């Protein structure tokens with residue numbers, strides 16, 4: 001694979017305020033790449049730098065190794081889709097899609113052929129003569145997508161394209177966007193604050209906080225091995241619990257949680273000296289707890305119990321007062337009642353152990 005978009009120590013400032021300090025990132029050709037993070041973290045700012053709508057105060061932005069910092073938006077060969085579909089109300093579907101081609105000196109016949117191909121791809125060919133006001137939100141967003149890709153852009157940029165759609169349509173449309181992107185094979189940069197949406201569509205995700213990338217990885221990497229506690233808590237749900245990393249005389253590592261629940265952690269050998277005990281924080285996803293059958297585990301009391309069909313969600317209050325969330329497959333007969341005391345075992349192969357600050361995942365880079 002070759003790099004399609006490269007950010008090299010890129011800086012964005014508004015006046016004296018630095019919003020993006022020296023960010024470096026490579027996006028591969030054909031990749032579906034998502035910028036994900038809470039409101040105000042700089043996703044849109046970065047996307048607008050790619051589009052050429054924002055100036056760049058430092059570093060370099062390159063497309064296929066060509067520096068683009070001073071290339072105007074109209075000369076970047078980019079397709080864009082925004083939250084508010086921005087299609088022309090006075091043009092019908094075909095005319096909207098053809099619009100971008102009219103300025104590109106494409107013959108009438110070629111225009112018709114390309115418009116008809118794209119309408120097929122995004123599955124709105126049956127509405128080709130309709131006016132936008134007679135289309136649903138999802139259909140309008142398909143028109144916007146068709147218009148963005150009909151010009152054969154090098155890069156497709158999408159900024160929260162599904163935010164205006166209702167929940168079910170958002171799920172349908174994200175699947176549609178992903179399969180259209182795969183079919184067309186276009187390098188795509190997608191902005192969202194919705195982590196589930198990001199997981200569903202992306203090849204890779206960059207999680208951002210305050211203009212700084214916290215982690216870049218596949219959805220699976222980011223969920224299973226979050227680089228720090230910010231990522232662990234932003235992606236999916238998790239329980240953060242104080243613990244101790246203890247290294248035995250022979251160097252074997254274990255994580256001790258609560259009073260005396262000890263989990264052997266092979267991956268953490270070498271993180272401290274033999275005989276040492278270091279304060280750490282562990283991240284345990286709700287599905288990484290199991291109700292212990294052998295009496296080993298963290299003691300607690302069930303304080304809430306919600307049956308959701310396949311799964312049951314429990315809230316358990318541990319001995320130290322902390323409440324943790326657990327997801328269990330609903331057993332056929334076994335009902336766990338509120339008030340019941342339980343022991344919670346932790347699947348030690350999967351949990352992540354962080355230093356006390358939460359900035360460093362001690363499991364990463366250990367071959368796991």
Ligand SMILES: Nc1ncnc2c1ncn2[C@@H]1O[C@H](COP(=O)(O)OP(=O)(O)OP(=O)(O)O)[C@@H](O)[C@H]1O
Nearest residue numbers: 014019037038039040041042043044045046192193
């Ligand atoms: N024109 C501007 N002038 C000054 N500050 C700005 C400007 N545009 C954005 N900012 C600031 O830059 C930071 C990043 O904003 P940006 O819109 O990129 O965030 P975002 O992650 O896209 O958020 P959201 O999801 O809410 O759109 C914010 O602190 C914002 O207040």
